[in-house]
Amino acid sequence: MTDIHTIKSYDDELDQLRAILSEMAGLAEMQLANAVTALMARDIELAEKAIASDKKIDLLEQRAEEKAIEVIARRAPLADDLRELVATIKISNALERIGDYSKNIAKRTTVLVNTLPIRQISVLPEMAQEAQRMITDVLDAFIQRDSTRAIDVWTRDERIDLLYDSLFRELLTYMMEKPQIITACTHLLFIAKNIERAGDQATNIAEIAYYVIEGRPMKDARPKRDDTAFARASKDEQSHPDQQDSAS
Amino acid sequence: MSTGKIIESGFRILPIQILVVVLLFGLHLLGLVDVLPALIIAAVIGIAFFWMDRRYRIVVNRLTDALKTARSTQRNLAPLRAKIAEGIDAPLLLIDPLRKVLDANRPARTLFGNNLIGRDVSLYVRHPDILEALGKVMQGAPIARLEASLTGAVERIFSISVSRVDNSRHASDSDGESTEPAFYVVISMHDITKMRVAERMRADFVANASHELRTPLSSVIGFIETMNGPAKGDEAAQERFLGIMEEESRRMVRLIDDLLSLSRIELDKHVQPKSSVPLEPILKGVAASLEPTVQKRHMAINILVPDSLEPVQGDADQIHQMLQNLTSNALKYAYEGSTVTLSAQPVDRIPESGQRGIAISITDHGPGIPPEHLPRLTERFYRVDAARSRKLGGTGLGLAIVKHIVSRHRGHLDIRSILGKGTTVTISLPIYQGPREPEDHP
Numbered sequence: 008m009t010d011i012h013t014i015k016s017y018d019d020e021l022d023q024l025r026a027i028l029s030e031m032a033g034l035a036e037m038q039l040a041n042a043v044t045a046l047m048a049r050d051i052e053l054a055e056k057a058i059a060s061d062k063k064i065d066l067l068e069q070r071a072e073e074k075a076i077e078v079i080a081r082r083a084p085l086a087d088d089l090r091e092l093v094a095t096i097k098i099s100n101a102l103e104r105i106g107d108y109s110k111n112i113a114k115r116t117t118v119l120v121n122t123l124p125i126r127q128i129s130v131l132p133e134m135a136q137e138a139q140r141m142i143t144d145v146l147d148a149f150i151q152r153d154s155t156r157a158i159d160v161w162t163r164d165e166r167i168d169l170l171y172d173s174l175f176r177e178l179l180t181y182m183m184e185k186p187q188i189i190t191a192c193t194h195l196l197f198i199a200k201n202i203e204r205a206g207d208q209a210t211n212i213a214e215i216a217y218y219v220i221e222g223r224p225m226k227d228a229r230p231k232r233d234d235t236a237f238a239r240a241s242k243d244e245q246s247h248p249d250q251q252d253s254a255s
Numbered sequence: 256m257s258t259g260k261i262i263e264s265g266f267r268i269l270p271i272q273i274l275v276v277v278l279l280f281g282l283h284l285l286g287l288v289d290v291l292p293a294l295i296i297a298a299v300i301g302i303a304f305f306w307m308d309r310r311y312r313i314v315v316n317r318l319t320d321a322l323k324t325a326r327s328t329q330r331n332l333a334p335l336r337a338k339i340a341e342g343i344d345a346p347l348l349l350i351d352p353l354r355k356v357l358d359a360n361r362p363a364r365t366l367f368g369n370n371l372i373g374r375d376v377s378l379y380v381r382h383p384d385i386l387e388a389l390g391k392v393m394q395g396a397p398i399a400r401l402e403a404s405l406t407g408a409v410e411r412i413f414s415i416s417v418s419r420v421d422n423s424r425h426a427s428d429s430d431g432e433s434t435e436p437a438f439y440v441v442i443s444m445h446d447i448t449k450m451r452v453a454e455r456m457r458a459d460f461v462a463n464a465s466h467e468l469r470t471p472l473s474s475v476i477g478f479i480e481t482m483n484g485p486a487k488g489d490e491a492a493q494e495r496f497l498g499i500m501e502e503e504s505r506r507m508v509r510l511i512d513d514l515l516s517l518s519r520i521e522l523d524k525h526v527q528p529k530s531s532v533p534l535e536p537i538l539k540g541v542a543a544s545l546e547p548t549v550q551k552r553h554m555a556i557n558i559l560v561p562d563s564l565e566p567v568q569g570d571a572d573q574i575h576q577m578l579q580n581l582t583s584n585a586l587k588y589a590y591e592g593s594t595v596t597l598s599a600q601p602v603d604r605i606p607e608s609g610q611r612g613i614a615i616s617i618t619d620h621g622p623g624i625p626p627e628h629l630p631r632l633t634e635r636f637y638r639v640d641a642a643r644s645r646k647l648g649g650t651g652l653g654l655a656i657v658k659h660i661v662s663r664h665r666g667h668l669d670i671r672s673i674l675g676k677g678t679t680v681t682i683s684l685p686i687y688q689g690p691r692e693p694e695d696h697p
Contacts, residue, residue: 026375033381036406060383136410143381143406150378151368
């Protein structure tokens with residue numbers, strides 16, 4: 008780490024804050040995994056566990072926020088340090104949001120269990136795994152001050168988007184074939200959308216992490232990609248803000 | 256401690272030497288021995304003892320050294336123990352009551368990153384179940400065990416134990432000045448990914464096999480129902496249906512045969528076959544048995560074998576089955592009217608085993624196999640194009656059988672393909688080593 012403070016306890020306090028974030032990320036990852044496993048295995052108990060664990064994340068978010076505010080109030084940090092503390096609050100909000108998405112998936116699962124089983128949709132667990140990996144990696148990038156890793160996570164979001172697109176098309180054909188399963192398929196579409204949004208939150212965290220580490224926004228350092236991919240990415244970006252506002 | 260001191264000071268002159276000289280001198284004084292012989296004897300004995308003394312001292316020095324190392328080992332046991340931990344091939348973390356990582360062995364550093372020492376453990380280990388177990392142990396539970404899968408580039412599943420190690424030095428310090436923690440927590444992780452994946456694969460296999468058997472069976476049942484219902488009395492339709500039903504039933508038989516031979520090969524996969532098998536007759540036999548397919552698709556089989564080819568070591572029936580599977584694949588997927596070449600030639604080294612062997616290649620000219628499928632071809636029921644494979648009557652087990660026969664023969668399988676040009680499958684089998692003679696041969 009480059010920022011070594013004369014007061015050792017200040018670093019300790021920052022580390023404690025980061026530890027809370029890390030714990031939140033672990034819970035969020037697990038909650039997402041549980042929610043999707045519950046969906047695939049039609050396991051109500053696991054779904055309920057996923058719903059319940061959201062409380063823990065909320066609690067941790069509160070703790071992270073209180074702790075950050077307390078540090079700001081007591082130490083009156085400037086520049087880098089202030090940026091880091093604000094980032095912590097932002098990241099904890101993003102993680103809490105990911106928790107909400109998983110909770111929503113689990114809730115839909117409890118409804119879906121009572122409907123007819125639809126064909127195995129293997130894309131969903133794949134999407135969820137990718138989102139989980141992004142959450143792990145982006146937190147590692149933040150904690151270990153690794154800005155290239157943050158960029159790496161940012162670029163990987165495209166994969167989830169592609170998976171989402173293909174699932175969307177697949178479910179559409181199912182619904183046209185069999186109108187009876189439209190309800191179930193709609194739930195599945197929302198579930199896929201939720202995972203896709205969790206991925207978006209991970210990219211948001213990647214941007215925040217990059218900003219904290221490098222001191223400038225990621226936009227300037229984004230990897231050059233071929234035009235089509237870049238066009239897709241920028242298109243998605245524009246549609247993100249309203250999605251996040253409507254999500255709850 | 257005192258023994259060491261004596262040995263270190265050494266025996267410069269042995270007391271026994273002095274004793275002998277004194278004895279001889281005494282005898283001389285008594286007039287029992289002459290001066291000259293007495294002195295010579297004394298000198299000889301003295302030299303002998305001096306020589307023995309040197310050897311003795313070497314031994315003594317060695318003993319001293321050993322004792323020294325033993326004592327220093329005792330003193331340095333702690334770092335040695337750390338070295339053991341470093342060498343254990345399972346991630347180990349030592350944590351203090353404030354959840355800070357005190358030490359991590361090499362596998363742990365590879366798993367979690369290099370800079371975790373001195374920092375909060377939850378920065379690196381963020382699985383909620385592990386943290387929960389850690390919390391329990393911190394509150395006094397002696398040990399907690401769990402299984403957790405860690406997210407990463409590849410998912411890894413660990414069996415984890417979190418155990419509490421009480422610190423005796425903390426207890427003995429009664430003055431309360433001790434800075435040492437009351438206890439440590441050790442997290443040790445054992446990678447069980449392979450086991451879990453194998454279990455998953457077994458479950459998949461049963462599901463796949465049932466599915467493969469069910470498909471032809473439901474088609475047969477469908478036709479029987481049709482013949483009993485709408486097509487009753489329609490002889491033309493019945494004949495056509497019977498044809499399809501026969502084909503479907505034969506597919507099921509083929510599948511069951513393949514499953515049985517696969518399980519038979521697996522059963523003695525650790526027993527390497529020992530008989531001498533000449534390859535040329537087998538290659539010719541394979542070509543002859545596939546003659547109908549060759550003619551139907553206007554193809555040709557070209558056999559290239561050098562004149563004096565050594566026999567390989569193996570099981571003739573299995574080698575035949577394997578070459579037949581591969582050649583029939585080549586005939587099925589190559590362009591119509593093209594030539595399939597079977598060739599054999601000696602190689603100095605079979606990859607992996609390093610033995611001398613014979614490489615048998617089956618080369619076709621066809622559309623080839625896309626590279627992303629190559630690594631998975633030998634998986635059971637893996638198909639590049641499921642519909643085409645089914646149309647051609649494949650069971651999805653052919654290459655799995657080949658792989659198992661090759662590995663039972665301690666051979667090597669290599670598949671190379673160029674899209675649009677064709678595929679070459681090469682099997683290397685070890686050369687026949689002659690009968691193993693018993694050790695106590697008369």
